[in-house]
Amino acid sequence: MAVGTQYIAEQPKLRTSSKVLGAIAIAALLAAPFFFYPVLLMSILCFALFACAFNLLIGYVGLLSFGHAAFFGGAAYFTAHAAKVWGWEPLAAILLGVAGAAVMGLLMGFLAIRRQGIYFAMITLALSQMFAFICLQVPFTHGEDGIQGVPRGYLLGILDLNEPLTMYYVTLAIFLFGFFIIWRIVNSPFGNILKAIRENERRAVSLGYRVDRYKLGAFVMSAALAGLAGGTKAIVFQFATLTDVNWQMSGEVILMTLLGGIGTLIGPVVGASLVIALQKYFAAWNFPVTVLIGIIFVICVLLFRRGIVGEILELMKRRQKGAA
Template identity: 70%
Template sequence: MSDASQTMDNAPGRRGRGVRIVMLLALLVALLIAPFMLYPIFVMNVLCFALFAAAFNLLLGYTGFLSFGHAAFFGGGAYFTANAVKEWGWSPEMGIALGVLGAAALGLVMGLIAIRRQGIYFAMITLALSQMFFFYAVQSSWTHGEDGIQSVPRGKLFGFIDLNNTETMYFFVLAIFLIGMGIIWRFVNSPFGMILKSIRENEQRTISLGYAVNRYKLGAFVMSAALAGLAGATKSLVFQFATLTDVAWQMSGEVILMTLLGGIGTLIGPIVGAALVVTLQNYLATSDVPVTIVIGAVFMICVLVFRRGLVGEFYRSRLGRRLGFDPEP
């Protein structure tokens, strides 16, 4: 093949990388100026749920396992952090670290049980285990039952950065969001991530190649749980409480909805889906229109018209292909 032909073949890839870089820079600039243009608490809520959805997508989109129990990790991280910061007087960074470790531990226990099954059986096991944690949170004294853990102090980051300032708290949440997304990107684009994709496509062939499939599944499950815990821990500091809503099965349903709307198996899709759902919930909360009906209608339209989600369909569109995006199967 001539040099000219190789240049023509590589042009879409280079153009796609350039477009992605420009889009990422534009998104970063938008996030930096967002607290000065929008209500900061609203944007922080979007970032927390976007990270939660991206963590869930790590398991569903890149490994092919549908979990109905991710609320346990999200809410567990929130409870662990809220209790450590309020009752034990821990600093916010140490409280968040405990929330992540606690969620990872929950993920390890639940994963060891759930990965033994596939399909609907896997989903039902995760739902059952998540509900067990929910009822534990209802009855446990340290979670304060239906009252939850309230008036959680934000404290001072590293002992001198006051997180009670809303703008300071926003940039702290933004930093956590970017770190979490960076971890997911690195995880997906590593050899480990390639094996997860092969498990999703053909698990039996992956086994025949000599890979210990269950170890990779468990690793993906624990990583997804830890990042979901990071999102929940951060949210508990943003709103300064942790309640049963964070561990209820409806929360697992919401994160599934966010991921499906945005696009399964795409890095940006869950972020778009989370932003759409949180925005609808926020702006319809004070209206007479039932929020659940509107979100259900949006979901139904997306399922009928955008089978791969908003971002997934864009990647497969003529414009997306011309820009050099590589659609996931």
């Protein structure tokens, strides 16, 4: 009996060192808008959440989606339309974007999870390109112009989001909420089944799991969280355009996740911060920023394949082993 209680008391595990680091990170994020340009920070937060959502799929289920822009950009359109044309309250508009992305995730995932590896990637790419084409054609997205001048409005009718600081803290809250959800998923029994599927799908099936359902579940969650990022971005930047649904955006999120470290919780956050910060700071240069990011990417793949955070974690693990 004593054994059992001990066993239950052990989960969920969160070491003191992670708690301290987490508290420092949150404090830094709270103080950040007094030192950096809030719009840049909000951009980073939106893309970091997008990359975390993407990482849920590649890092914990081993599925490389090449169509996540559809969820990100799709949600941005839904949110923008609801806020601007229907005059919805911003949070409700964002939730509509999340719901829309989840439904799209269900449809796309249903078709895509039947295949693995490159075929899975190609199906997601094809479906997202179809969606991008629809976005170009249907009237509500306004084609090349996109939906512009989306009002930020009043959150729950109270908080004025036109105040940069208020907008920043709301974005931060949404990011932390999304990140917390991902942390919970990864550390839940459901997350363990996902990891088992990533490692050996056959084995998971022969233990009695219908893995397709779990993959689809993870796909929908990932899509919904990408939608949360996209919807928030539409409110923050007050527009939704074709850029967000195009395949380059799907590529960008892969790049961010790879740079930061696949399968680590904060890797995508680091990767997104790096890419967005570089894009902003080098936008004024004559040197094309895509070339610079390309060079960084090549160096990263050649020298530290686990990504920035992945390599740091590996180094710490080896140190620990050496000390023990």
